[in-house]
Amino acid sequence: MCDCRTESSFKKVIEAVIAPRVPGGAGRAVVSKIVPLIAALHVCWLSLALGTRQWSQMYMDDPAPYVFAGLGHEDYQRTADWLLSQTQHRPKVAIICGSGLGMLADALKCQDSYKYSDIPGFPQSTVKGHAGRLVFGELKGKTCVCMQGRFHMYEGHSLCKVTFPVRVFKLLGVETLIVTNAAGSLADSYSCGDIMIIRDHINFPGLAGLNPLNGPNDDKFGPRFPPMSGVYDKSLRKMAFDICKSMGVSQYVQEGVYCMVGGPNFESIAEARLLHKLGVDAVGMSTAPEVLVASHCGMRVFGLSLITNKVVKSYEDNESVNHEAVLEVSKMRSETLQALVTELINRMDINNNTA
DSSP, X not given: OOOHHHHHHHHHHHHHHXXXXXXXXXXXXXXXXXXXXXXXXXHHHHHHHHHHHHXXXXXXXXXXXXXXXXXXXXXXXXXXXXXXXXXXXXOSEXXXXXXXXXXXXXXXXXXXXXXXXXXXXXXXXXXXTOOOEEEEEEETTEEEEEEESOOOGGGTOOHHHHTHHXXXXXXXXXXXXXXXXXXXXXXXXXXXXXXXXXXXXXXXXXXXXXXXXXXXXXXXXXXXXXXXXXXXXXHHHHXXXXXXXXXXXXXXXXXXXXXXXXXXXXXXXXXXHHHHHTTOSEEESSSHHHHHHHHHTTOEEEEEEXXXXXXXXXXXXXXXXXXXXXXXXXXXXXXXHHHHHHHHHHHSOOOOOOO
């Protein structure tokens, strides 16, 4: 799709149109920097166009698995009502734990815990490192609910099932969603074990038409066309940086752009190079759908990526990534992440209300 002939065509256009307008004789430098980026965007556009066309055909054949899966407001309400009847906790904060990060739930006091399999309407998690429990409890005097294990597209769940818990949380009274994930780094300055505070995200499945908000809009949750600028709460991000400084761990805390891909395979070298040129700092297989639905519901959102591996971008590199290594790095940073999230919740201005 984007061979040397395509890149040569872009170069000719830029040399003729853009380079002469750049002052100081810097035109050639501009050409050398901008041509690869435009070529990468060209590949991305074609991939999305083809992906959307293929998805459209699948959607016409059977829309249910790709859109709303027949879920209505009463389905979310039924699950919320069951949970409210089982626990006295009325959470204001929800935490979704990524691969190997379920220890965040262990910090909760006065716990009520439920297996996903026991909760009406809840999907089941099938991935190693995801315990499959919903835990209610108190953290620094704030009532929270924590998912020990999330759901993914690659497990075969529709996106409405992937994000099902988020809308249930909204009906429980949750106002703030904290999402964590294990991710591979594309930024050259990142190292394994770094913590990336998510500033923004790129949702590749969403760009190709796979969106949890597809189908009839439920106005009880949010608007038909929700904005996504500033979705990761700026004040919470600043607060997290301040906490990291006070903890003495700011040297391995970053802020960047997270990209969601479908998985379950890790990225090819060509895919990694494309994402790197698009400005992606870390890549994973989750988070964006939950964040999108939380924003649609009017929740504040804060996101963390634990950098568990360096994504291979060179054909000369013999290294590869595996899920077991991801879990090992998660275990290594578990105490730091738990302390950061605990103090963040401690500093949040929350009107705690327990029944």
